[in-house]
Amino acid sequence: MGKRIVQQVERRPRMERRSFVVGAAALATTLAGCGRASDAPASSGDNTAQKENANEPGQAEGEASMVESRIKLDRSTPGGSKVYATDDLSAEGLLMVFQALDWTPTGKVAIKLHMGEEGNTNYLDPELLRPLVEELDGTFVDTTVLYYARSTADGYRRVAADHGFTYAPVDILDEDGGMQLSIEGGRQLSSAEVGSHYADYGSMVSVAHFKGHGMAGFGGTFKNLAIGLATCPAKRQVHGANFDRGQVFLERVVEFAKGVFDDLGPSMACVNVINKLSVDCDCDAHAAAPAMGDIGIMASLDPVALDRASLDQIYLSDDPGKDELTERIESLDGAFALDYAEELGLGSQTYELVLV
Numbered sequence: 001m002g003k004r005i006v007q008q009v010e011r012r013p014r015m016e017r018r019s020f021v022v023g024a025a026a027l028a029t030t031l032a033g034c035g036r037a038s039d040a041p042a043s044s045g046d047n048t049a050q051k052e053n054a055n056e057p058g059q060a061e062g063e064a065s066m067v068e069s070r071i072k073l074d075r076s077t078p079g080g081s082k083v084y085a086t087d088d089l090s091a092e093g094l095l096m097v098f099q100a101l102d103w104t105p106t107g108k109v110a111i112k113l114h115m116g117e118e119g120n121t122n123y124l125d126p127e128l129l130r131p132l133v134e135e136l137d138g139t140f141v142d143t144t145v146l147y148y149a150r151s152t153a154d155g156y157r158r159v160a161a162d163h164g165f166t167y168a169p170v171d172i173l174d175e176d177g178g179m180q181l182s183i184e185g186g187r188q189l190s191s192a193e194v195g196s197h198y199a200d201y202g203s204m205v206s207v208a209h210f211k212g213h214g215m216a217g218f219g220g221t222f223k224n225l226a227i228g229l230a231t232c233p234a235k236r237q238v239h240g241a242n243f244d245r246g247q248v249f250l251e252r253v254v255e256f257a258k259g260v261f262d263d264l265g266p267s268m269a270c271v272n273v274i275n276k277l278s279v280d281c282d283c284d285a286h287a288a289a290p291a292m293g294d295i296g297i298m299a300s301l302d303p304v305a306l307d308r309a310s311l312d313q314i315y316l317s318d319d320p321g322k323d324e325l326t327e328r329i330e331s332l333d334g335a336f337a338l339d340y341a342e343e344l345g346l347g348s349q350t351y352e353l354v355l356v
Contacts, residue, residue: 069355070295072316076353081305083351087296089275095131097299098205100356103269107202110171111138112224114209115160118149119285122276124209126164138205139169143195146232148285173197178231181259185344188252192226192259193234203267204260206303210272210310212279212291212325215245216253217334219281220307221270222341226256250337258344261303271299272310277321279328292321304347308338 070087084100086093111133116123132138140160150156153172160170173195181192208224216223227235238252261268275294280287295313300306311329314322329335342349 070293070313070317071353071355072313073353073355074316075309075312075351077350078352080350080352081300081302081348082354083298083300083302083305083309084354084356085296085298085309086356089128089273089294089296091128091131094128094271094273094297095135096356097297098132098269098271100354101269101299101301103301105136105203105205105269106267108200109136109138110141110198110201110204111136111168111207112141112204112228113207114224114228114282115140115142115156115165115170116163117145117283117285118159118162120282120287122209122211122278122280122287122290123163123282124207124273126167128273129207130167132205132207133168136205139171139201140165141171141173141195141197141201141204143174143229144172144232145283146235151232171197171200173229174231178234181263183255183259184262186251186255186258188248189237189255189259192229192256193231193237194229194260195231198229204264204269206268206270208270208272209276209282210274210307211277211281212328213281213332213334214279214284214328215239215243215332216250216337217329217332218307218311218325220272220310221303222254222257222307222337225260225303226253229260230256245332247333247336247340250333251340254337254341254344254346257303257341258346261346266301269299269301270303270306271297272306273297274310274313277314277325279325290321291324292317292319300351302347302351304338304341304349305351306347307341308349309351309353311335311338 071085084097086097113124144151144153144156149159153175156172157170177196178193179196179199181194183189183192206221206224208221210220213219213223227238230238238256240249274296276290277292278288278290298306298310314325338349
């Protein structure tokens with residue numbers, strides 16, 4: 001595990017809404033810019049996963065048929081990092097995928113997720129997580145943001161309650177300031193300022209809503225654990241003075257997450273829920289409607305493999321709506337984050353999909 005520096009950091013004033021809106025408006029004018037060449041997938045061919053579906057309507061009891069799974073195996077490589085997957089987008093499906101990790105937490109367990117901005121409707125359904133959270137006796141955790149209702153801990157708790165996150169404790173990690181985690185080997189950052197309550201937890205499960213993002217191209221595990229765990233001053237540092245985009249911003253995101261991964265080590269497990277696939281983040285109060293159909297749920301102990309496998313499923317999909325999402329990802333060079341994370345030794349983009 002990395003070196004955890006338990007240095008308390010006094011909270012600083014949040015960004016005024018006007019300043020945020022100005023920055024966001026500047027960002028919006030550039031999102032239509034051209035991106036790099038498409039990260040086109042290999043042909044899906046006949047490698048669609050098959051699964052048994054017992055007792056379909058009209059079948060005799062015990063009779064089973066083979067039905068097509070939404071999870072495509074085209075880029076699965078035997079011997080790669082294990083990524084467990086299902087297209088069962090239910091609470092039982094999520095718990096089943098998580099249990100396939102055979103991961104044992106230590107100490108108090110934080111469930112790191114985004115509980116949605118006020119007005120957003122794409123955030124994860126809290127009932128989807130209930131069996132997992134109850135099995136782990138987990139606590140929902142996140143941090144405040146630079147704008148709107150979630151800019152204060154009380155405001156965020158109110159939004160979380162409004163969105164149905166009421167059956168487990170909600171801990172806004174930076175309510176009492178921050179603490180520093182060291183970052184080694186990065187080009188942009190030397191430390192990551194996370195909420196001070198982070199020190200109260202021995203283990204963490206990242207449950208990321210995998211979808212598009214207006215600055216990172218896509219949001220998955222790395223975005224959930226970087227901007228998502230950062231205090232407001234650290235969010236400003238990662239975003240940059242002008243709400244930067246491109247590779248420098250993505251390097252900061254990956255490096256910040258590296259500080260967390262290095263600190264927690266094997267006490268971290270990761271889940272991606274690939275549904276409600278909007279081009280926008282759940283932090284957007286007026287996010288676009290999903291551009292394509294739901295895909296499934298994936299889990300891994302390798303965050304690079306998990307985000308790569310999730311991204312590949314979008315490219316391998318037959319849904320024509322994926323074009324809107326892939327355009328957003330490519331226009332912001334989103335896949336660069338995974339190249340850089342692999343370069344820093346955080347995991348491998350070579351993965352083996354295991355259907356559960």
